[in-house]
Amino acid sequence: MSNIINYLGMLCLVLSSNYFIASAQNTVPIETKNISEISSFGLLNNDDNIIFHHHLQLGGSIIQGDIFNDYFVSKIGLMFSAGYQYQITKAIGLATSIYIIESANTASVLYPAGQTSLTDPLYIQIGQYYRLSHSVNGTCNIVWNPFYETPADWSNLAVGIGIAGRSAGLLSIATRIKPDSQAVETRFTRQFALGGHAFLQYVIPLSTEIDLGFRAESQIFLPPISIIGERISLRSPPSSFSYTVPITLQSSNDIAIGALGVGVFLRLKF
DSSP states (O other): OHHHHHHHHHHHHHHHHHHHHHHHHHOOOOOOOOTTTSOSTTOSOTTTSOOOOEEEEEEEEEEEEEEEEOSSOEEEEEEEEEEEEEESSSSEEEEEEEEEEEEEEEEEEEEEEEOSSTTSOOEEEEEEEEEEEEEEEEEEEEEEOTTTTSOHHHHTEEEEEEEEEEEEEEEEEEEEEOSSOEEEEEEEEEEEEEEEEEEEEEEEESSSSEEEEEEEEEEEEOSOSEEEEOOBOTTOOOGGGOSSOOOBOOSSSOOEEEEEEEEEEEEEEO
C-alpha cells in the first residue's frame, strides 16, 4: 500500500514540474522601454535623461534703431545683451533679457550766413552738433523649439515672442556761430514705452554645457506712456540743423523701431 502511495506522489510531482515548464515556455516577455522613450513633450533629454533647466547668456548685436539716428543719416550701432532662460521642457522655455544701447555723435557744418551788400564779403556760419542718446530695454519672451524631436541640425532652431519695455533718453546741443553772434539750442527728452519683441535663433553646441548662438531680432515700441522733458521723437535732429521742425510725438502714428538686427551670444546651461 505504501508503494502505491509513493508512486502516486512521484507521479504528481512529475506532472507539476511539466506544467510549470510549459507555462514558462508559453509566457510572453514583458516589453521594457527606455525612460527617454516614454518622456512627453521633451521633458527629458534623450542623451542623458536630464534637461538643463537654467540658461545664462551674454551677447552683442549689430542693429538699426531710432537711438542711432542723427541729422545726416540713420546709422547702425551695437547693442549688448544679457539674459536668463528657464527651460520648462525641451520644447518650451521662458526667457527674460536686458539690452543696453548707447550712441554719441558729433558734427560740424559750414554754410553761408549772408551778405549785407554785394560788395561786402560773404559771411560764413559755423554749426556744431552734439548728440547723446541711450536706451535700456527689458524683454520677457516665450521661447518655442518646434523641431525638438527632429535631427540635431533642426532641433537647435527656436523662435521667441513676447513683450518689451524701455527707458530711453536724448540730449542734443547745437551751436550756431556767426561773425557777430552765437546761438545755442539744447533739446532733452526721457521716455518710457512698452512694445513687443520677437526673435529667431539657432545654437551650435560647443560642449555639453556651452552653446554658441546666432539671433535675428526686432523690438518695436508704442508711443511713450511717460515723458520727461520735450515731447519729441528720439530721432529728432536739432532745429538749427534741419530744414524742418523737430519731430513732435503724436498720439497715433509714433511706433518706433527700437532695434532691428542680428547678433551672436554665448549660453551656459546648468
